[in-house]
Amino acid sequence: MKVLVTGGTGYLGSNLVKALLREGHDVIVLKRSFSDPRRLSDVLDAIVTYDLDRCEITEPFQKQGNLDAVIHTATCYGRKREMCSDIFQANALFPLQLLESAIMFKVPAFLNTDTSLPRELNYYSLSKKQFADWGKFYASQGCIRFMNLQVEHFYGPGDDESKFSTHVIKSCLENLPELKLTKGEQRRDFIYIDDVVEAFLMLMKMPDRHPEFVDCSVGSGKSVTIREFVEKVARLTGTTTLLSFGAIPYRENEVMKSKADLSSISCLGWKAKVSLDNGLRKTIESDRQRPER
Numbered sequence: 307m308k309v310l311v312t313g314g315t316g317y318l319g320s321n322l323v324k325a326l327l328r329e330g331h332d333v334i335v336l337k338r339s340f341s342d343p344r345r346l347s348d349v350l351d352a353i354v355t356y357d358l359d360r361c362e363i364t365e366p367f368q369k370q371g372n373l374d375a376v377i378h379t380a381t382c383y384g385r386k387r388e389m390c391s392d393i394f395q396a397n398a399l400f401p402l403q404l405l406e407s408a409i410m411f412k413v414p415a416f417l418n419t420d421t422s423l424p425r426e427l428n429y430y431s432l433s434k435k436q437f438a439d440w441g442k443f444y445a446s447q448g449c450i451r452f453m454n455l456q457v458e459h460f461y462g463p464g465d466d467e468s469k470f471s472t473h474v475i476k477s478c479l480e481n482l483p484e485l486k487l488t489k490g491e492q493r494r495d496f497i498y499i500d501d502v503v504e505a506f507l508m509l510m511k512m513p514d515r516h517p518e519f520v521d522c523s524v525g526s527g528k529s530v531t532i533r534e535f536v537e538k539v540a541r542l543t544g545t546t547t548l549l550s551f552g553a554i555p556y557r558e559n560e561v562m563k564s565k566a567d568l569s570s571i572s573c574l575g576w577k578a579k580v581s582l583d584n585g586l587r588k589t590i591e592s593d594r595q596r597p598e599r
Contacts, residue, residue, distance in 0.1 A: 308374050309377060311323055327353070336358055337357060340359075363404060376415070419455055420435070451516075453510075483547070484550055485549055487554065488555065496530070496585070498580035498589075509571075525565065529564065
């Protein structure tokens with residue numbers, strides 16, 4: 307298959323690109339000229355890249371021809387104090403333009419990375435849900451098969467340091483004097499990166515007999531409290547870091563429980579294979595061996 311991937315230089319996207327290559331697919335990555343390509347450094351010769359800021363969004367479709375799928379993973383979390391309009395541009399308008407291009411060039415399938423967070427939580431989640439609504443609309447018109455993956459809290463080796471799980475693991479591995487946390491009563495569904503990638507690959511190859519619009523949660527189907535997660539990391543790393551639960555307040559509109567409803571994706575033949583304990587062991591061992599440590 308010939309697959310166009312956005313966000314290919316990011317954590318999820320780069321893992322997907324490498325998995326697609328391992329399976330023998332042709333991969334085209336749509337990125338920006340200033341994107342950091344380090345995560346793809348070992349496979350750059352095996353992929354085709356286009357810089358979105360230096361070409362029209364339709365160019366990859368025109369030049370590559372007969373694409374089988376678009377996998378959209380690029381996103382803006384709003385963690386750098388971006389304006390609302392910038393977040394909307396990145397998470398709603400850009401993917402809508404990408405979706406319209408895919409429809410124009412008769413790409414059979416579009417896989418979208420959605421969030422499990424409720425739309426009313428913040429600008430990020432609202433913009434993600436707005437685009438998912440557009441995908442559902444176009445699918446209902448028979449324009450394209452739109453597969454919407456509401457991904458829970460994924461983690462794994464080499465993830466971004468801005469992510470909570472990575473921050474906790476890094477702090478514990480470095481034995482920081484103190485790690486300031488909330489009370490940790492929030493429940494989260496943590497899923498290992500390899501399982502997320504497998505969900506995308508399975509849906510991408512799903513036969514045409516399935517509905518035009520597929521909406522599914524991707525997670526372990528289990529939730530643990532943030533406190534349990536942090537204490538598990540502390541135990542597995544053997545850290546001396548002081549865990550200061552309750553040192554910082556919950557954020558406004560904090561989600562207190564998040565757990566994937568696997569009813570839609572499990573009937574399609576997918577389930578998470580890596581337990582939280584095993585996933586954390588793999589992540590910690592890999593991060594412990596990173597050169598910068």
